[in-house]
Amino acid sequence: MSKNEFLKKLKAKNLNTGEYIIVVDYLTEEPLVMGCTQESGVWKIYETKERGGHFIIKELTDEHEAFDYFYQLLLSRNNYLTQNNYSVT
Template sequence: MTKQEFLNKFESEKLKLGEYIMILDKISNAPLVIGCAFDQGMWKVYKTKERGGHYIIKETGSENEAFDFFNELVLSAHNRLLN
């Protein structure tokens, strides 16, 4: 899925991330971020730790592949909140 398709789904399904915030326009080092951003020619799915500092979970040249993976990550976080 594309970034816009993901955003539409995220809003329509009212998905929650708990203590995490979502950033999709850049890679952030702020605490407790889950994100997907186009950086240096690649799509990068990443998280940050409680005290900041990011780590890349997946890196791909495909926007669809990145947001399919990111969607699964977000759904997993959402489902953990519900249980």
């Protein structure tokens, strides 16, 4: 899916991401972020640590593959948090 399709789907599904926020326009060092951004023609799916700093989960050259992968990652996290009755209030 494209970035725009991803954003629409994410909004419609209202996935539980726990304490994490989702960022898709840039790479950040802010704590507790899951993101997908493009740098030098490469889409990078990343996560940041609780005290800042990031690590790359996966790099892909195709936007559709990157956002499909990122969505599946978030869906897995949602399912895990839902099964364990974890919610952020």
